[in-house]
Amino acid sequence: MHQTTDATTSAVGFDHVFKAFVSQGRRGEPVLALQDVAFEARAGEFVSLVGPSGCGKSTCLNLLAGLDTPSDGTVSHRGSPVRGVNTAVGYITQDDNLLPWRSLRGNVELSLEFRGVPRRERRERAQELIDLVGLGGFEEHYPHELSGGMRKRGGIIRTLVYDSDVVLMDEPFGPLDAQTRVILQAELLKLWHRARPTVLFVTHDLVEAIALSDRILVFTANPGRVKREYTVDIPRPRDPFHIHDAPGFAELYDALWDDIRAEIGQAAR
Numbered sequence: 223m224h225q226t227t228d229a230t231t232s233a234v235g236f237d238h239v240f241k242a243f244v245s246q247g248r249r250g251e252p253v254l255a256l257q258d259v260a261f262e263a264r265a266g267e268f269v270s271l272v273g274p275s276g277c278g279k280s281t282c283l284n285l286l287a288g289l290d291t292p293s294d295g296t297v298s299h300r301g302s303p304v305r306g307v308n309t310a311v312g313y314i315t316q317d318d319n320l321l322p323w324r325s326l327r328g329n330v331e332l333s334l335e336f337r338g339v340p341r342r343e344r345r346e347r348a349q350e351l352i353d354l355v356g357l358g359g360f361e362e363h364y365p366h367e368l369s370g371g372m373r374k375r376g377g378i379i380r381t382l383v384y385d386s387d388v389v390l391m392d393e394p395f396g397p398l399d400a401q402t403r404v405i406l407q408a409e410l411l412k413l414w415h416r417a418r419p420t421v422l423f424v425t426h427d428l429v430e431a432i433a434l435s436d437r438i439l440v441f442t443a444n445p446g447r448v449k450r451e452y453t454v455d456i457p458r459p460r461d462p463f464h465i466h467d468a469p470g471f472a473e474l475y476d477a478l479w480d481d482i483r484a485e486i487g488q489a490a491r
């Protein structure tokens with residue numbers, strides 16, 4: 223179903239991207255959010271963006287979704303510059319809520335309805351994902367009848383059901399308790415293995431970044447730039463419940479944390 227991306231074309235490309243915001247708060251002086259951000263993500267790659275608050279992670283996702291435009295440089299998707307709202311990518315944010323007046327099934331089918339997918343196919347595609355994340359039996363429940371973790375699963379499969387080749391996730395597990403987070407990480411990996419989209423995943427949780435990613439990009443404090451890039455060599459399929467025991471975990475965690483700590487120190491100054 224995915225548009226094919228040949229080996230020479232990256233799924234996502236940031237080429238010398240700058241983004242300045244003109245904010246009222248600083249007497250109209252522009253705030254540089256991104257300064258020469260450059261990275262690529264290959265088709266099917268899971269890439270996490272980590273860095274101190276305000277370093278431009280969400281801005282990167284917004285540029286790729288076409289919700290904002292770079293001040294300089296190029297953001298591309300499947301080799302073409304993003305122009306205007308990019309509805310070809312899926313976008314999942316922390317406070318993406320299910321529509322309260324629709325059942326779980328109705329919520330998951332919504333994006334397929336918008337795209338004119340026939341009813342029967344909608345049903346099948348929604349049901350496959352509902353079952354995959356263990357929500358079978360709750361199809362007719364409304365969001366207020368589901369737990370926080372169930373609503374979050376619903377929000378994620380609602381976006382994944384239309385099989386975008388690129389999925390953006392901005393701290394999607396932020397407000398959940400630690401146990402639910404790990405369960406959802408395991409489910410996200412299952413979903414990702416099913417269709418293998420390219421994922422750009424923003425998190426402040428380094429353990430989560432290691433458990434999920436092929437590559438982790440550490441951003442500098444404001445203005446944001448890619449400071450360092452780590453490849454996560456832990457073999458897949460991975461078990462987020464026991465990721466701490468994986469060979470190389472401790473060294474990678476320490477290296478990431480040293481990098482981030484230096485940036486947080488910068489930001490606090």
Ligand SMILES: Nc1ncnc2c1ncn2[C@@H]1O[C@H](COP(=O)(O)OP(=O)(O)O)[C@@H](O)[C@H]1O
Nearest residue numbers: 243244245255274275276277278279280281444
């Ligand atoms: N719409 C906006 N208007 C003005 N400044 C913004 C806007 N969006 C983001 N910024 C600023 O850009 C910087 C990066 O923000 P953001 O991408 O949200 O960071 P992160 O997601 O890494 O916490 C911050 O300094 C933030 O205040």
Ligand SMILES: [Mg+2]
Nearest residue numbers: 279280281392
């Ligand atoms: Mg953010």
